[in-house]
Amino acid sequence: MTDNIIALATGSSGAIGVIRLSGPDVIAICNEYFKEKNLLEQKSHTIHFGHIYDGNKMIDEVLISIFIAPNSYTKENSIEISCHGSDFIQQKVINLFIAKGLRIANPGEFTMRAFLNGRMDLSQAEAVADLIASSTKSQHEIALNQMRGGFTSILKTLRDQLIEFASLIELENDFSEEDVEFANRKKLTELVNKILEQIQTLLDSFRYGNAIKEGVPVAIVGKPNVGKSTLLNVLLNEEKAIVSDIPGTTRDVIEDTIQIDGLLFRFIDTAGIRDTQDHIESIGVQKSKDQILSAKIVVYMDEIEEDFEAIETRYKELGIRDEKDSIILLNKIDSFHECHAYDVEEALSTKLNRMPVLAISAKEKLHIDRLKKTLVKLIKDEHPSENAFIVSNLRHTEALEKAKESLQSVLNGLEQNISSDLVAIDIRHALHHLGSISGEITTEDLLGSIFGRFCIGK
Amino acid sequence: MTDNIIALATGSSGAIGVIRLSGPDVIAICNEYFKEKNLLEQKSHTIHFGHIYDGNKMIDEVLISIFIAPNSYTKENSIEISCHGSDFIQQKVINLFIAKGLRIANPGEFTMRAFLNGRMDLSQAEAVADLIASSTKSQHEIALNQMRGGFTSILKTLRDQLIEFASLIELENDFSEEDVEFANRKKLTELVNKILEQIQTLLDSFRYGNAIKEGVPVAIVGKPNVGKSTLLNVLLNEEKAIVSDIPGTTRDVIEDTIQIDGLLFRFIDTAGIRDTQDHIESIGVQKSKDQILSAKIVVYMDEIEEDFEAIETRYKELGIRDEKDSIILLNKIDSFHECHAYDVEEALSTKLNRMPVLAISAKEKLHIDRLKKTLVKLIKDEHPSENAFIVSNLRHTEALEKAKESLQSVLNGLEQNISSDLVAIDIRHALHHLGSISGEITTEDLLGSIFGRFCIGK
Numbered sequence: 001m002t003d004n005i006i007a008l009a010t011g012s013s014g015a016i017g018v019i020r021l022s023g024p025d026v027i028a029i030c031n032e033y034f035k036e037k038n039l040l041e042q043k044s045h046t047i048h049f050g051h052i053y054d055g056n057k058m059i060d061e062v063l064i065s066i067f068i069a070p071n072s073y074t075k076e077n078s079i080e081i082s083c084h085g086s087d088f089i090q091q092k093v094i095n096l097f098i099a100k101g102l103r104i105a106n107p108g109e110f111t112m113r114a115f116l117n118g119r120m121d122l123s124q125a126e127a128v129a130d131l132i133a134s135s136t137k138s139q140h141e142i143a144l145n146q147m148r149g150g151f152t153s154i155l156k157t158l159r160d161q162l163i164e165f166a167s168l169i170e171l172e173n174d175f176s177e178e179d180v181e182f183a184n185r186k187k188l189t190e191l192v193n194k195i196l197e198q199i200q201t202l203l204d205s206f207r208y209g210n211a212i213k214e215g216v217p218v219a220i221v222g223k224p225n226v227g228k229s230t231l232l233n234v235l236l237n238e239e240k241a242i243v244s245d246i247p248g249t250t251r252d253v254i255e256d257t258i259q260i261d262g263l264l265f266r267f268i269d270t271a272g273i274r275d276t277q278d279h280i281e282s283i284g285v286q287k288s289k290d291q292i293l294s295a296k297i298v299v300y301m302d303e304i305e306e307d308f309e310a311i312e313t314r315y316k317e318l319g320i321r322d323e324k325d326s327i328i329l330l331n332k333i334d335s336f337h338e339c340h341a342y343d344v345e346e347a348l349s350t351k352l353n354r355m356p357v358l359a360i361s362a363k364e365k366l367h368i369d370r371l372k373k374t375l376v377k378l379i380k381d382e383h384p385s386e387n388a389f390i391v392s393n394l395r396h397t398e399a400l401e402k403a404k405e406s407l408q409s410v411l412n413g414l415e416q417n418i419s420s421d422l423v424a425i426d427i428r429h430a431l432h433h434l435g436s437i438s439g440e441i442t443t444e445d446l447l448g449s450i451f452g453r454f455c456i457g458k
Numbered sequence: 459m460t461d462n463i464i465a466l467a468t469g470s471s472g473a474i475g476v477i478r479l480s481g482p483d484v485i486a487i488c489n490e491y492f493k494e495k496n497l498l499e500q501k502s503h504t505i506h507f508g509h510i511y512d513g514n515k516m517i518d519e520v521l522i523s524i525f526i527a528p529n530s531y532t533k534e535n536s537i538e539i540s541c542h543g544s545d546f547i548q549q550k551v552i553n554l555f556i557a558k559g560l561r562i563a564n565p566g567e568f569t570m571r572a573f574l575n576g577r578m579d580l581s582q583a584e585a586v587a588d589l590i591a592s593s594t595k596s597q598h599e600i601a602l603n604q605m606r607g608g609f610t611s612i613l614k615t616l617r618d619q620l621i622e623f624a625s626l627i628e629l630e631n632d633f634s635e636e637d638v639e640f641a642n643r644k645k646l647t648e649l650v651n652k653i654l655e656q657i658q659t660l661l662d663s664f665r666y667g668n669a670i671k672e673g674v675p676v677a678i679v680g681k682p683n684v685g686k687s688t689l690l691n692v693l694l695n696e697e698k699a700i701v702s703d704i705p706g707t708t709r710d711v712i713e714d715t716i717q718i719d720g721l722l723f724r725f726i727d728t729a730g731i732r733d734t735q736d737h738i739e740s741i742g743v744q745k746s747k748d749q750i751l752s753a754k755i756v757v758y759m760d761e762i763e764e765d766f767e768a769i770e771t772r773y774k775e776l777g778i779r780d781e782k783d784s785i786i787l788l789n790k791i792d793s794f795h796e797c798h799a800y801d802v803e804e805a806l807s808t809k810l811n812r813m814p815v816l817a818i819s820a821k822e823k824l825h826i827d828r829l830k831k832t833l834v835k836l837i838k839d840e841h842p843s844e845n846a847f848i849v850s851n852l853r854h855t856e857a858l859e860k861a862k863e864s865l866q867s868v869l870n871g872l873e874q875n876i877s878s879d880l881v882a883i884d885i886r887h888a889l890h891h892l893g894s895i896s897g898e899i900t901t902e903d904l905l906g907s908i909f910g911r912f913c914i915g916k
Binding site: 007008009010011012013014015016017018020045046047048049058059060061063065067080082084085086087088089092110128131132133134135136137139140144147148454455456457458 | 467468517525538586593597602916
């Protein structure tokens with residue numbers, strides 16, 4: 001890749017705009033438009049105040065930042081032009097460089113070059129896009145962790161050991177007439193088991209990682225008129241007030257995501273669930289039940305009453321699977337004796353194996369904080385141990401799943417003492433899938449699909 | 459002004475975001491969050507790669523640009539932090555600095571500090587906001603010219619000479635008992651006349667400058683169904699295609715502005731004009747007539763017909779003032795003999811003192827280019843000579859008008875030989891108004907109203 005690329009790296013309507021250039025000739029080309037100094041004589045990581053000229057016509061007062069290869073993000077010569085935040089000026093400056101043969105960068109092309117030039121591995125490059133998209137504390141943490149190397153560093157060590165075995169086994173194949181055994185089967189089995197264990201831990205973390213990245217799906221279910229919409233509005237309104245001091249957040253589009261304590265919760269709209277004879281309506285109810293299945297947390301909402309066993313019966317009728325995290329909300333305590341409310345809570349929770357039961361009033365905004373704390377606790381309890389690595393990328397999970405399959409074939413092959421060339425093939429498959437995570441093995445299609453999801457200018 | 463300020467300087471949804479800091483302590487404070495190097499030991503205009511930490515928690519991988527006073531935009535110590543374009547990260551970083559006592563900058567506060575610290579005069583500072591807002595070639599040129607010093611440099615020389623006379627006349631006042639004359643009345647009259655001439659040229663340029671800055675108001679008038687909306691759509695659609703490769707232009711909001719050849723035209727919606735007995739409708743017609751008065755260019759649209767004198771009669775019924783730039787459009791030539799069309803054009807134009815008459819077809823998009831060229835020519839013909847200065851700022855025009863009044867009083871006073879203390883007062887008034895343009899004389903209110911119109915971060 002030897003061509004020179006350019007893109008606007010900042011968003012619109014700012015006070016300043018930054019135009020980014022990368023490629024072997026960008027400093028020389030920029031120098032042609034800059035009169036104050038010879039940019040080719042400047043050191044890396046220096047900033048130069050001056051003007052961009054189109055012939056004799058001044059276009060803008062700018063700051064030029066110079067990065068000389070390999071000390072730049074892309075490891076190529078790079079320039080950043082900081083100009084006034086006018087679309088007209090930015091477009092004009094970009095056009096000047098296009099006239100000199102620069103090309104508008106593809107989405108993610110700066111980061112792709114950083115990857116191809118060895119500045120980062122593929123999973124780190126993917127984390128850059130996650131980092132830019134992060135809008136909550138926990139998304140930010142996961143992306144940052146992955147960008148710093150994440151779990152690929154662990155996998156790399158294990159993978160290197162596996163490569164050694166692969167070579168030894170392939171060596172055996174070359175000597176297949178002589179019945180030698182270079183690779184210690186016992187040690188290989190141990191290694192494969194160790195890798196499988198590591199993979200399983202990572203796969204297990206995806207449930208948490210994906211929930212953090214995409215938002216934790218929460219279904220609020222219950223009969224009509226128990227206060228589901230009121231509750232959702234209370235949660236949304238408080239959220240709106242909290243988010244408003246973060247400029248430019250785009251959560252207006254997805255009306256039902258709520259950030260609590262740095263975690264994103266995605267509330268699933270469920271039609272009121274009740275027995276019905278109406279065919280069309282029963283389809284709606286079925287849909288609600290499907291959404292309960294896809295939710296990570298189910299909030300069952302009912303009206304509080306003295307007869308807690310009646311509530312229990314109605315809850316059980318929903319048939320929510322046991323492994324689901326459930327919360328029971330007893331609404332409308334504003335028209336109930338508060339001291340009694342705690343008794344009902346306690347009795348029902350005891351009956352339901354200490355499931356969280358919370359008496360609230362959505363209308364009067366009473367005890368909403370307890371609900372929030374409980375939601376957060378359910379997710380945080382699932383967080384792997386403090387320093388564990390978390391997989392949040394579907395592509396990584398799929399690669400890990402495939403590597404797991406191949407490694408299980410290796411184990412089976414070893415147990416059944418099948419011929420070493422077949423074992424070697426399975427090991428190669430596992431290596432391939434593990435290598436695809438960090439990008440040691442890639443295809444152009446894969447890179448295209450990964451970096452195509454980036455924004456332009458990164 | 460000794461406090462430290464911070465603001466996000468770039469727009470939302472970009473690949474990178476730039477956070478700007480200015481004030482005596484910003485380098486030291488930034489150093490507390492940056493572990494890789496001691497930023498206090500770095501040279502001005504250098505860039506440092508590293509990480510922003512909140513305690514032991516890494517927040518982001520960043521580039522830190524250092525500008526040491528007085529070599530910065532504000533002439534204070536300044537830092538620019540280039541981080542990933544996530545709202546969450548940007549807000550987090552800004553909050554870290556707010557925790558150390560920095561304050562979110564007011565709109566335009568960086569530029570206000572640049573002005574107060576002598577980096578630019580007030581009219582130059584105002585041009586920075588115009589530059590950021592510029593969306594056409596001609597707006598960009600005017601803003602850039604003003605930012606480079608514009609007409610204030612000329613005024614400054616004249617003003618300095620006037621100050622000298624003011625001092626001499628005030629000296630006479632001190633010796634009023636002795637009837638001396640230090641100030642040469644003839645030379646003073648000459649100077650005042652010279653300044654008045656200069657001011658008049660600048661005032662004349664405002665008609666052009668304001669049209670460029672706000673968009674040239676164009677009224678398309680004519681009876682209903684002559685094709686006004688079709689024409690507007692044709693103009694708007696072509697424009698949309700042209701603008702689409704400039705990212706983030708916000709012209710969707712103002713649906714009827716059109717950029718032609720680097721000039722912005724603002725089309726005024728006029729209800730069809732016709733005689734009516736209906737009272738309500740006649741109010742609408744009156745409104746249309748008022749809008750014609752406020753337009754700079756009136757495009758009269760009619761259907762083409764052989765009887766050009768009938769068209770002339772209908773046009774004259776509108777009673778458009780002679781000084782207005784008018785264009786007559788003869789629409790629907792698609793259902794007319796084309797060679798005849800030119801005859802009608804020629805005959806009508808001759809009759810109307812060579813007014814531009816253009817035969818077009820809005821529906822078939824025929825000869826729309828001729829209309830565009832004519833619109834542009836009408837504006838460019840009004841452009842003051844090549845290197846003339848153009849006033850585009852209403853505040854400057856008002857100050858010039860007031861200075862003109864005071865100077866005319868000075869002339870009257872000199873003619874009528876009134877006492878020198880009264881002349882001195884008028885000169886002081888003129889000096890005050892001239893000085894207010896470049897900001898030599900300002901009030902806090904004035905600064906507030908000027909910089910309050912800026913975006914935050916500039």
